[in-house]
Amino acid sequence: MKQKIYLLSFSLFFCGLSLLSQKKEYEIVVPDLVNPWGFTFLPDNSMLITEKEGKLIHFKHGRKINIGNLPEIYVRGQGGFMDVELHPNYSQNGWIYFTYASQGGKGNGGNTTLMRAKLKENQLVEKEVLYKASPNSKRGQHFGSRIAFDKENRVYFSVGDRGNRELNPQDITRDGGKIYRLNDDGSVPINNPFVNQKNAKKAIFSFGHRNPQGMEMNPFTNEIWAHEHGPQGGDEINIIKKGENYGWPKASYGINYSGTKFTDKTSIPGMKSPIHHWTPSIAPSGMAFISSDKYGKWKGNLLVGSLKFQYVSRCILKGNTVFKEVKLLKDIGRVRSIEQGLDGFMYVGVENLGIVKILPN
Structure with a gap:
């Protein structure tokens, strides 16, 4: 019985990890834009x-x-x-x-x-x-x-x-x-x-x-x-x-x-x-700096959209150098525009989808 409880707990633990790893990266704020x-x-x-x-x-x-x-x-x-x-x-x-x-x-x-x-x-x-x-x-x-x-x-x-x-x-x-x-x-x-x-x-x-x-x-x-x-x-x-x-x-x-x-x-x-x-080439379109505290350590990063590869590049800066890039919103569609909102969140315009808000992870 104890072994079954242990296996069930182990299974639930990994199920929780899986759910966390699938946490939504974004939510659609303005739908149906071309x-x-x-x-x-x-x-x-x-x-x-x-x-x-x-x-x-x-x-x-x-x-x-x-x-x-x-x-x-x-x-x-x-x-x-x-x-x-x-x-x-x-x-x-x-x-x-x-x-x-x-x-x-x-x-x-x-x-x-x-x-x-x-x-x-x-x-x-x-x-x-x-x-x-x-x-x-x-x-x-x-x-x-x-x-x-x-x-x-x-x-x-x-x-x-x-x-x-x-x-x-x-x-x-x-x-x-x-x-x-x-x-x-x-x-x-x-x-x-x-x-x-x-x-x-x-x-x-x-x-x-x-x-x-x-x-x-x-x-x-x-x-x-x-x-x-x-x-x-x-x-x-x-x-x-x-x-x-x-x-x-x-x-x-x-x-x-x-x-x-x-x-x-x-x-x-x-x-x-x-x-x-x-x-x-990534075919860049749209860019915005993260200057708010909504995304923790991402503050000071530069976001650049990729039309060709359909993601947002999070450029980690050291002074005026791009030290590292991390891909966000992979395969979301052709990224056309990026802005930081008045609420401090980052918003992204995506062709044939709309405008989405990047959710803090």
Whole structure:
């Protein structure tokens, strides 16, 4: 009898261990989204969510409300309705910032645009285009685009090289392959790096980028961090510095999709090298620092989404070095966007699933 009780207890113990090991990693907060390219939290903890196909959703009290009076959005390839961020003083001024592809301006096709607007009775009002990259192109790749603010409330946004690596990224007289910095009203800061250079695009803050789809201010250092897609290999994390050249396509850890090389250099003197790279590519999209205490020792880690391998990489940092990576939410789907909520929890936008909350383990 004692032996049977011992075996039963032993069995229950391992059953408990098994249940613990199967503890849920996440819960779905906003279901049934196609491509939640960007999202942000309003002061009442409701959410604004962009769908790449050209929708803006206000998710509140479990309901999805489609916001009206959107700008005309050019949906092609990787382009559409992209990021959304609130002004740091949103509670006082009500400004919301968006990036999207539009057909306005010179040339056929579209290019990335930064707009700000306010929300009133489920409509966008007081819309202001702050920047429109040019010329337009019918190419469907590399629109960027993420938005971040610094401590001085200046707005940064990224525009990919639009599939034209030969002309755009290394030329500061052309848009594309750049990270830009503006004052919050769209004016150019007087200390931007190229304001006094003839024919330069005055809003450029850094150049030599391929397609940055993750950008965030590091809350511990107040520096702007960004990641970008490489080609076949060579996805990068960079710390964005004023006026610096990040090398694309002169230096890269990647190769052409055909398997051929386009450069034999991974670094070049005078150009900034990445602090971390992924080869093979993970196709990174979305990033956020964990600055809350909700996840214990994870505080200070950086989360990066993988479109290709469908997980979230928890990057453990030592200073400005990625010391180790741990995969979260394996096989959840194509991870498009990541944000820390007002409640301190981390939220992840997943294509063809929705927005999920990572549960503390």
